[in-house]
Amino acid sequence: MVEGPRAVDAAFDHEAPIEVVYFGPGAEVAFAPLRARVEAAGIAWQTLKAGVLERVGSTVTPQPVLAVARKPAAGTEWLARDGVVVMGVELGDPGNVGTLLRSAEASGAAGIVLSPGSVDAYNPKVVRASAGAIFGVPVMEEWSAVEALDALGELGRQRLGAVAGTGTPHTDVNFRVPTVVVLGNEARGVPADLDDRLDGHVTIPMAAPAESLNVAMAGTVLCFESARQRGGRS
Numbered sequence: 001m002v003e004g005p006r007a008v009d010a011a012f013d014h015e016a017p018i019e020v021v022y023f024g025p026g027a028e029v030a031f032a033p034l035r036a037r038v039e040a041a042g043i044a045w046q047t048l049k050a051g052v053l054e055r056v057g058s059t060v061t062p063q064p065v066l067a068v069a070r071k072p073a074a075g076t077e078w079l080a081r082d083g084v085v086v087m088g089v090e091l092g093d094p095g096n097v098g099t100l101l102r103s104a105e106a107s108g109a110a111g112i113v114l115s116p117g118s119v120d121a122y123n124p125k126v127v128r129a130s131a132g133a134i135f136g137v138p139v140m141e142e143w144s145a146v147e148a149l150d151a152l153g154e155l156g157r158q159r160l161g162a163v164a165g166t167g168t169p170h171t172d173v174n175f176r177v178p179t180v181v182v183l184g185n186e187a188r189g190v191p192a193d194l195d196d197r198l199d200g201h202v203t204i205p206m207a208a209p210a211e212s213l214n215v216a217m218a219g220t221v222l223c224f225e226s227a228r229q230r231g232g233r234s
Contacts, residue, residue, distance in 0.1 A: 001067075002016070003066050005027075005063070007128050007132060008066075010131050010135075011135055014132050018041070020067065020068050021043060023035065024062070024065070025050050053066060074111070074138040074139055079140075081110040082230070083226070084107075086112045086219055087112070087114075089182060092119055093119065094125035094129060096215050096216040098129020099129060099217075100183075101137050102131055103219060103223045104223055106223075107223035111137055114139065114143075118141070149194065149197040156178055158179050159179075160181055160182065161201045164211055166201060167201030168200060168203065170204050170205075170225050176230060179226065186214075
């Protein structure tokens with residue numbers, strides 16, 4: 001489910017496999033350019049009666065436009081692409097995952113892996129927070145962190161856990177080599193039982209008294225440091 005005119009426009013920009021678009025009462029007129037885009041693509045659309053969007057949308061104040069799209073198909077070939085791989089271990093906040101998707105796309109990251117226990121990448125709140133990036137960044141879900149780290153290590157990627165205060169400063173890490181950055185749960189961080197699967201730890205230095213960053217912000221900094229060292233996005 002893609003909610004909101006901006007998100008639906010972004011889905012079109014990413015050539016998402018949209019199946020149908022719904023407009024709230026009068027929205028097909030208020031958002032005529034978007035309706036024209038829908039019609040030009042040959043996609044079915046419908047105006048819903050008053051009160052329907054309130055029942056099917058995921059927000060308290062529903063957006064006036066809603067689309068249904070098929071999940072993008074993501075194989076495994078992208079795991080060997082240039083660019084950092086971002087791995088989220090039990091990330092629970094849809095806004096954080098959506099922001100990571102946006103940052104991954106903007107920085108030219110290879111893609112994102114989400115372990116079991118993480119929020120569904122296609123949760124409507126994640127889709128909305130991603131601003132369309134969900135259709136532009138490969139995502140692999142429900143992959144055991146241990147198995148994923150083993151597989152990524154076999155592909156030659158250095159595996160770095162993001163931690164507060166005790167790792168190598170992010171500007172001293174060599175992101176020019178293929179890398180996977182592991183981001184832990186918002187409250188618990190990277191699980192200690194993954195340490196033997198990691199090649200090291202990375203830290204973003206901060207001024208006192210701050211001790212840690214929001215996980216999405218930390219992931220964003222690391223994605224763009226990788227892009228900077230590699231000379232910009234891929």
